[in-house]
Amino acid sequence: xxxxxxxxxxxxxxxxxxxxxxxxxxxxxxxxxxxxxxxxxxxxxxxxxxxxxxxxxxxxxxxxxxxxxxxxxxxxxxxxxxxxxxxxxxxxxxxxxxxxxxxxxxxxxxxxxxxxxxxxxxxxxxxxxxxxxxxxxxxxxxxxxxxxxxxxxxxxxxxxxxxxxxxxxxxxxxxxxxxxxxxxxxxxxxxxxxxxxxxxxxxxxxxxxxxxxxxxxxxxxxxxxxxxxx
Amino acid sequence: xxxxxxxxxxxxxxxxxxxxxxxxxxxxxxxxxxxxxxxxxxxxxxxxxxxxxxxxxxxxxxxxxxxxxxxxxxxxxxxxxxxxxxxxxxxxxxxxxxxxxxxxxxxxxxxxxxxxxxxxxxxxxxxxxxxxxxxxxxxxxxxxxxxxxxxxxxxxxxxxxxxxxxxxxxxxxxxxxxxxxxxxxxxxxxxxxxxxxxxxxxxxxxxxxxxxxxxxxxxxxxxxxxxxxxxxxxxxxxxxxxxxxxx
Numbered sequence: 375x376x377x378x379x380x381x382x383x384x385x386x387x388x389x390x391x392x393x394x395x396x397x398x399x400x401x402x403x404x405x406x407x408x409x410x411x412x413x414x415x416x417x418x419x420x421x422x423x424x425x426x427x428x429x430x431x432x433x434x435x436x437x438x439x440x441x442x443x444x445x446x447x448x449x450x451x452x453x454x455x456x457x458x459x460x461x462x463x464x465x466x467x468x469x470x471x472x473x474x475x476x477x478x479x480x481x482x483x484x485x486x487x488x489x490x491x492x493x494x495x496x497x498x499x500x501x502x503x504x505x506x507x508x509x510x511x512x513x514x515x516x517x518x519x520x521x522x523x524x525x526x527x528x529x530x531x532x533x534x535x536x537x538x539x540x541x542x543x544x545x546x547x548x549x550x551x552x553x554x555x556x557x558x559x560x561x562x563x564x565x566x567x568x569x570x571x572x573x574x575x576x577x578x579x580x581x582x583x584x585x586x587x588x589x590x591x592x593x594x595x596x597x598x599x600x601x602x603x604x
Numbered sequence: 605x606x607x608x609x610x611x612x613x614x615x616x617x618x619x620x621x622x623x624x625x626x627x628x629x630x631x632x633x634x635x636x637x638x639x640x641x642x643x644x645x646x647x648x649x650x651x652x653x654x655x656x657x658x659x660x661x662x663x664x665x666x667x668x669x670x671x672x673x674x675x676x677x678x679x680x681x682x683x684x685x686x687x688x689x690x691x692x693x694x695x696x697x698x699x700x701x702x703x704x705x706x707x708x709x710x711x712x713x714x715x716x717x718x719x720x721x722x723x724x725x726x727x728x729x730x731x732x733x734x735x736x737x738x739x740x741x742x743x744x745x746x747x748x749x750x751x752x753x754x755x756x757x758x759x760x761x762x763x764x765x766x767x768x769x770x771x772x773x774x775x776x777x778x779x780x781x782x783x784x785x786x787x788x789x790x791x792x793x794x795x796x797x798x799x800x801x802x803x804x805x806x807x808x809x810x811x812x813x814x815x816x817x818x819x820x821x822x823x824x825x826x827x828x829x830x831x832x833x834x835x836x837x838x839x840x841x842x843x844x845x846x847x848x849x850x851x
Binding site for chain 2: 441444446449457545551565571572578579586590
């Protein structure tokens with residue numbers, strides 16, 4: 375049972391777990407969220423566009439990403455990114471891409487599909503009259519999006535976007551399949567080196583739980599603060 | 605591109621000497637479906653119970669159910685998988701631990717339990733949302749007619765709630781199929797694991813992953829199509845499927 379529970383192994387590995395592991399996890403989460411929201415918003419605008427080619431392309435992309443497991447997408451991009459890099463830079467052979475860059479590309483492109491659906495709902499929640507009004511005062515499409523629609527869509531969708539970020543934070547643990555040292559990867563490496571699976575995995579679970587629960591409580595507060603009284 | 609395509613690779617015999625790569629991928633798809641369907645049963649049963657508990661007028665039951673949902677929602681699925689597979693056999697009495705470790709197909713049973721409970725927290729949230737979306741008069745009317753609280757749930761609230769949450773339940777079912785790929789980390793040879801294995805043996809990375817992707821998409825389409833038909837069959841005329849429910 376818990377008789378042989380060794381807290382010392384956790385204390386000894388704290389610097390490694392947080393300085394190496396958690397830094398990777400949080401940086402990946404933050405950058406992938408920023409990239410995912412930017413690309414996802416662009417996708418949402420494409421999906422809502424009246425050019426059928428654009429909306430069809432964006433729709434196909436989103437549906438494809440949403441019907442395959444993230445683990446498979448991680449494998450896909452791990453092998454695909456070197457070829458994409460070769461194609462972009464025009465080098466004669468597939469380029470070497472680091473673990474961080476590869477996972478960043480993967481999570482940005484994958485989560486963009488989910489952020490796209492959120493932003494689409496946000497844009498559609500703005501009454502059509504506002505677009506018409508923007509056009510009537512002489513704004514271009516870009517201006518009406520930039521100054522009228524998107525700021526409101528972001529505000530309405532802020533809690534959902536943040537909740538998706540918490541999901542993204544938990545999902546980053548899947549980079550484990552590429553043997554990357556994220557927080558879980560670090561815990562797992564210590565666990566296997568020292569034969570301390572029980573301690574390390576329970577500790578990792580507790581840390582994920584505390585961070586996710588705290589974050590979701592904060593989202594609830596933000597939700598109450600940002601709600602527009604209608 | 606320095607990548608050489610070879611689509612005929614699927615009909616080559618894999619290193620196990622008897623099966624072609626295609627057969628192995630299909631075995632993988634079978635395990636994916638078996639895992640997802642078995643886990644779905646657990647998710648529906650536990651999710652319904654916990655979702656109902658969250659709407660009951662008993663504060664302790666609500667607190668327990670809320671804790672259950674928060675616990676399973678705030679730990680990544682992969683970590684939960686490791687807890688069930690590596691940690692559980694160590695913290696139970698030695699004999700039980702040994703039995704768990706020596707069980708044939710241990711990774712399958714572990715994946716089913718883990719995925720089932722993980723998804724049950726999400727199903728519980730949907731069930732709760734379905735019940736609370738019903739007008740309060742419905743449960744009051746049920747109680748006024750002399751139904752007990754369990755009878756009110758069984759005959760009045762649940763039949764409506766399930767119909768209302770059918771579309772989100774479909775997404776949860778699609779999620780459980782996709783999430784079953786996480787079980788490759790504990791050694792379950794499901795579809796993604798088979799594609800990965802094929803990539804390692806044959807070096808035809810993109811053919812292997814394309815095949816797996818196509819199978820996942822086909823499964824998705826079949827599920828969505830079947831659920832649409834089910835939604836139409838069980839729809840309550842004038843209540844569901846007419847946009848937002850009219851209260």
